[in-house]
Amino acid sequence: MNTLKFGLLGAILFASPTLFASESLTAQLETPIPGIQLYSLRNEIKHNTDQAFEHIHQWGITHVEGGRDLNGLTIDEYRDYLDKHSLKLVSVDTSYTEIRDNPIAAVYKARFFGSKFATFYWIPHGEEGEFTIDEAKAAVEVLNSAGKLLKKHGITLQYHLHGYEFSPYNNGTVFDYMVxxxxxxxxQMDVFWIAHANVDPLALLKKYPGRFSSFHLKDRVANTPKLANGLADPELNVVLGQGDIAIEDIVKEAKKQGVNDFFLEDESSRSMTQLPQSLQYYLSL
Structure with a gap:
């Protein structure tokens, strides 16, 4: 995207978010607008779901992921909110327990919303944080069994990494065994959690081309301690391009591999301020 277009986009984004959302302008953008992980607006959704969804719409975003607790709404009410604000739920939330014990529920949920992904974000493991190879082997059996069922119904099952999967195993890691x-x-690669586990997201992407079907894009305060236990201070989230993660290189490689689904996520208390800036950065790539 050239400098003039980027400058114009920035002015529109901050001065007139509704205009930014217009289809005519969106069609002119060289870089497709990413989706957003709804956890980023968890507090806003809890306070006023309608207003939170309107913010997303005004940012020009049309694809979302998540909303696992639905803020007490029925699934019909939730879908009505999405439709009202022209938002498509690309990925529904599921859980390890659900896909292990009742995977057809994830199928019905995804089909109800017209989603192509069903994603879960955590595998229960030891109290001290270590994810053992035995726990990984059990998870692989669940992934294959449930994944096969979901695939039969046109849904892709995704497991979202949190970093604890990179404990040593043989000559590699537990994740190597899993993949x-x-x-x-x-x-699903959340670049923050991969980097926070002291693993290079770009190197991992190149090592396993075609195995990451979508991405969470989050940046991280530079030079802060890294821990492979799936835990981090949410205030470490910063605007894309302002941290220590090579966002641009990762996005380019992912697109080269044919990935089309990117979700902005910001878990910090500054998400409403930072997300529009992260969107602007992404569109500048």
Whole structure:
């Protein structure tokens, strides 16, 4: 995107978000607008769901992911809110327990919303934070069994990594075992959690091309401690391009591999301020 267009986009984004959302302007953008993980607006959704969704619409975003607790809404009410604000739920939330014990529920949920992904974000493991190879092997069986069922119904099962999967195993990591033995499900890369586990997201993407079907884009305060336990201070989230993660290189490689689904996420208390800036950065790539 050239400098003139980027400058104009920035002015529109902050001065007139409703105009930014117009289809005519969106069609002119060289870079498709990413989606957003609704956890970013969890507090706003809890306070006023309608207003939170309107913010997303005004930012020009049309695809969302998540909303697992639905803020007490029925699934019909939730879908009505999405339709009202022209938002498509690309990925529904599921859980390890659900796909292990009742995977057809994830199918029905995804089909109800017209979603192509069903995603879960955590695998229960030891109290001290270590994710063992035995727990990983059990998870792989669940991923393959449930993933095969979901695939039969046109849904891709995704597991979202949180960093604890990179404990050593043989000559590699527990994640190496998982990705090499999972055949009917895909993985979602949250670049923050990968980097926070002291793993290079770009190197991992190149090591396993085609195994990451979508991405959470989050940046991280530079030079802060890294821990592979799936835990981090949410205030470490910063505007894309202002942290220590090579966002531009990761996005380019992912697109080269054919990935089309990117979700902005910001878990910090500054998300409403930072998300529009992260969107502007993404569109400048």
């Amino acid at each position: 090499q033995n999972t055949h009917f499900a895909q993985f």
